[in-house]
Amino acid sequence: MSEGWKISVTNQKGGVGKTTTAVNLAACLAAADRRVLLVDLDPQANATSSFARLPEEGRPDIYNVLVDEAPMAGIITSSAVNGLDIAPASKQLAGAEVELVNMLARELRLKTALESIRARYDYIIFDCPPALGLLTINALAAADSVLIPVQTEYFALEGVGRLIDTIARVRKSLNPQLEVEGVVLTMADMRTNLSKQVTEEIASYFGDKLFKTIITRNIRLSEAPSHGQSIIEYDIGSKGSEAYLEFAAELLQRHEGRNIKES
Secondary structure, three states: OOOOEEEOOOOOOOOOOOOHHHHHHHHHHOOOOOOOOEEEEOOOOOHHHHHOOOOOOOOOOHHHHHHOOOOHHHHHEEHHHHHHOEEOOHHHHHHHHHHHHOOOOOOHHHHHHOOOOHHOOOEEEEEOOOOOOHHHHHHHOOEEEEEEEEEEEOOOOOOOHHHHHHHHHHHHOOOOOOOOEEEEEEEOOOOHEEEEHHHHHHHHHHHEEEEEEEOOOHHHHHHHHOOOOOHHHHHHHHHHHHHHHHHHHHHHHHHHHHHHHOO
């Protein structure tokens, strides 16, 4: 793994635990002594508020980086989790989709902005909006890999095919090295036959790209953002915390295994 491995947490389908996964994966990687930057690319700014780090009015954020070419280093702020920094968003990011349309190299502005700070981090995590617009395309163009959270429900694969097609187009025209990091099942209730059937279907579709760790439904995961905390800060002993710590460990094991093979 090169310095600053960039993972885009992406699924254009809303309500699949995307921000929850980005926030808690970032926190758990930091807890594993990795240097992590979480980049909030969603105009809802939920990843930012999950760490109680909403920018003060007038202070630059990721919108200014993308639209005004403000330096990334100028917006980064630390979190209460040791080793985890945040590039925050605010609601003004909603205007970026329109403002970027006529800009030069509009799909590559995030990639360019990250070059100056990439070496500071082991992992850079992008929390993308639930859409395949220019913000998500910027993340895919900048990323090394794509992590796809999928909820274990009837329409789980709805739209995933379109995302895979988008990844292929980005790989062809903007980012030849982009790969699929994997698929993580979220908000699962493995007591139901439906969840088991969906899990089998996704496993047959994605094969070894499906992570073994399954994130089950957990009330503590839902509560943590309202306290401005990741799950490991809010309740380290909860099932949600255990699941994301296990997931981070599985991701690290995959990367370390790949590094051994490549060396």
